[in-house]
Amino acid sequence: MSDPICIQFVCLGNICRSPLAKAVFRDKVEQAGLEEYFEIASSGTGSWHVGDTADDRMRQTAQRNDLSLEEHRASQFEAEDLERFDHIFVMDKSNLNDVLHLDEDDEYGGKVRLFREFDPEPDDYQVPDPYHGGRKGFERVYEIVERTADMLLHRLVDEYDLIEHVDGDETPEDVEET
Numbered sequence: 001m002s003d004p005i006c007i008q009f010v011c012l013g014n015i016c017r018s019p020l021a022k023a024v025f026r027d028k029v030e031q032a033g034l035e036e037y038f039e040i041a042s043s044g045t046g047s048w049h050v051g052d053t054a055d056d057r058m059r060q061t062a063q064r065n066d067l068s069l070e071e072h073r074a075s076q077f078e079a080e081d082l083e084r085f086d087h088i089f090v091m092d093k094s095n096l097n098d099v100l101h102l103d104e105d106d107e108y109g110g111k112v113r114l115f116r117e118f119d120p121e122p123d124d125y126q127v128p129d130p131y132h133g134g135r136k137g138f139e140r141v142y143e144i145v146e147r148t149a150d151m152l153l154h155r156l157v158d159e160y161d162l163i164e165h166v167d168g169d170e171t172p173e174d175v176e177e178t
Contacts, residue, residue, distance in 0.1 A: 004039040005160060008081055009115065010099060011091040014044030014074035015055045017127050017141055018091060021115060023067045024142075025149045032153065033167025037160070041085070043077040045098035050076050055131065061138040065146075082108040089115040089152070092126040118155060119148040 007025065011018035022042040029038050044050075053059070054069035062069045079102040081088070088111050090096045099112050116125045127144055130137030157163055 005037055005087070005156065006039045006085040007041070008077070008085040008088045009040075009042040009091070010045060010077050010088060010095050011042075011127070012044055012095060012129060013046050013049040013131070014042055014076070015049045015052055016058045016131055016138070017129065017145070018042035018044065019054045019069050019072045019074075020058055020062060020067075020141065021089070021091070021127075021145050021149065023062055023069055023072075024145050025153065027067060028149055028153045032157070034153075034157070034162060034165060037162060037165065041075075042072075043075045043081065045077050045095055047076045049074040057130070057135065057138050058141075061135075061142050065142060077102070079104075082111065086111065087156075088112045091115055092129070115152070116144065116148055118151040119144060120151060121147070 009018040009021040009025070019042050022040050026035075026038075026040050029035050029040070052074045054062075054072045054074075059069045077099060082099070082103050088099060090099055090112060091114075093114070096112065096114060100109055103109055103112075114125045115127060116122045119125075127141060128137065130141050157166065
């Protein structure tokens with residue numbers, strides 16, 4: 001495999017949900033020893049936070065879970081991203097509509113999916129936006145992202161036949177079952 005698998009996580013402003021998904025997924029990829037196989041990014045459908053750091057409350061949530069969002073700077077999803085990325089995982093149905101709206105020729109819709117399609121407890125298939133809430137909302141988003149990123153990585157390991165490349169003490173059976 002010569003080119004990395006390009007993954008983009010997308011939410012509204014790129015300061016809460018998608019930067020967390022990027023950090024959690026990257027951590028899982030690194031723990032599996034697969035970082036050379038992935039390029040991982042995040043963005044938002046809106047432009048008002050471009051260049052901003054992640055929301056303080058999400059940075060604190062990440063830090064409590066041994067992750068860092070300190071290097072994150074918000075960016076906006078662009079139509080060119082539809083071609084560039086192999087998989088685009090959006091946090092809610094509004095993000096899905098916004099991203100698909102940029103696909104003027106309907107060429108890339110198969111790349112764009114709701115992130116929680118991989119959640120073993122998908123509820124309404126949307127990651128709730130914690131921005132206007134308190135700490136509990138950010139913690140809930142972390143829990144959702146943690147378990148969904150696990151399942152997503154397992155799916156991609158299987159899809160791209162990366163099982164032989166997984167590092168650590170896990171056997172292929174462990175990766176499949178987790």
